[in-house]
Amino acid sequence: NAGVTQTPKFQVLKTGQSMTLQCAQDMNHNSMYWYRQDPGMGLRLIYYSASEGTTDKGEVPNGYNVSRLNKREFSLRLESAAPSQTSVYFCASREQGITYEQYFGPGTRLTVT
Amino acid sequence: KQEVTQIPAALSVPEGENLVLNCSFTDSAIYNLQWFRQDPGKGLTSLLLIQSSQREQTSGRLNASLDKSSGRSTLYIAASQPGDSATYLCAVIKDSNYQLIWGAGTKLIIKP
Numbered sequence: 001n002a003g004v005t006q007t008p009k010f011q012v013l014k015t016g017q018s019m020t021l022q023c024a025q026d027m028n029h030n031s032m033y034w035y036r037q038d039p040g041m042g043l044r045l046i047y048y049s050a051s052e053g054t055t056d057k058g059e060v061p062n063g064y065n066v067s068r069l070n071k072r073e074f075s076l077r078l079e080s081a082a083p084s085q086t087s088v089y090f091c092a093s094r095e096q097g098i099t100y101e102q103y104f105g106p107g108t109r110l111t112v113t
Numbered sequence: 114k115q116e117v118t119q120i121p122a123a124l125s126v127p128e129g130e131n132l133v134l135n136c137s138f139t140d141s142a143i144y145n146l147q148w149f150r151q152d153p154g155k156g157l158t159s160l161l162l163i164q165s166s167q168r169e170q171t172s173g174r175l176n177a178s179l180d181k182s183s184g185r186s187t188l189y190i191a192a193s194q195p196g197d198s199a200t201y202l203c204a205v206i207k208d209s210n211y212q213l214i215w216g217a218g219t220k221l222i223i224k225p
Contacts, residue, residue, distance in 0.1 A: 031211065042117065042202065042215030058212065090156065094211055101147065102213060106156040 002026055004105035006091050012111045013081040021076040021108050023091030031094040032074035033102065034058075034066060036087040043090060049074055081112045115140045115207050119216035127224050128195060134188040134219045136203035141181045144206040148177050148188050151200045151218070160201075161188070193223045 004025045013019055025032065030051045035043040035058075045058030049068040063085060065077045074093075078085060088109050092102040116139045126132050136146070145164050149157040161170045161177040163186070169178040176189040190197055200220045204213040 033212075035213075040122075040217060042204070042217045043213070044215070045212050048212065101159060101162050102211070103159070104149075104157040109154075 004091055004093055004103055006089075006105035006108050008108060009106065010109050012113065013078075014113055015082060017081050018077070018079050019081065020078075021089055021091075021110075022073070023075065023105060024073045025091075025093040025103070026072065027093060027095065027103065028071070029093035029095055029103075030071070032068065033092040033094070034064075034074070034076045035090045035092065036060065037090060037107075038087050046076065046089075078110075081110075083112045086110060086112045115143075115205065115214045117203060117205055117214050117216040119201075119203060119219050121219060122217065123220040123222070125222040125224060126193060128193060130193050131189065131191050132193055132221075134190070134201050134221070136186040136188070136216055138184045138186075138205050138214075140207070141184050142207075143181065144208070144211070146177075146179055146186050146203060146205050147213070148175075148186075149202045149204065151202060153199075157202070190221075195223045195225050197221060198223045 007022045033048040034046040037043045044060050047066040049055045052071045067075045088107045090107045091105040094102045118137045147162045148160045151157050163170045163179040174191040179186045200218045202218040204215045
């Protein structure tokens with residue numbers, strides 16, 4: 001049972017380049033989330049998917065797009081990377097039921113030069 | 114707008130001491146509150162989740178309390194160890210979409 005996996009772990013991009021961050025979970029969770037974490041700040045929600053086939057904007061969606069490919073996979077795409085998108089990106093999934101606990105992947109450290 | 118604050122931003126204590134980390138939130142209408150641990154360069158590990166109807170949760174040497182009316186939660190760590198050194202984050206679930214609103218964290222250093 002791998003939980004939540006993310007690829008790649010590290011990435012360096014030049015301004016204007018594009019890339020897709022991959023996330024997969026094997027816990028049969030309906031909901032999945034993408035966050036970014038900047039130094040000295042809490043995590044901020046970029047996008048989330050409450051169920052397969054649906055996506056919604058979070059607090060900081062500008063410059064990003066997402067795809068819920070199937071129940072397991074939720075990808076985050078940067079179409080034209082900017083230095084302000086340098087951050088650590090975390091994917092999470094949420095179990096069903098009253099506890100609402102979210103489980104996190106190990107993160108992707110992205111640097112845009 | 115819900116805001117979550119953690120004070121202090123950093124804390125250093127000698128090994129063996131009991132300590133309390135604080136988390137405050139501005140809107141008492143929360144579903145749950147969750148405490149996480151983050152080690153440098155690594156992901157987040159969930160420590161405790163307190164449902165809005167609960168007052169506290171315990172796991173080993175950790176005890177988390179929740180006072181919704183005052184907008185406060187505390188994480189109590191008993192008999193601290195160097196292995197407890199990490200950043201501790203709290204987050205509240207604000208609505209039925211279960212979005213987490215995060216504090217910036219407290220960086221804890223336990224000195225041997």
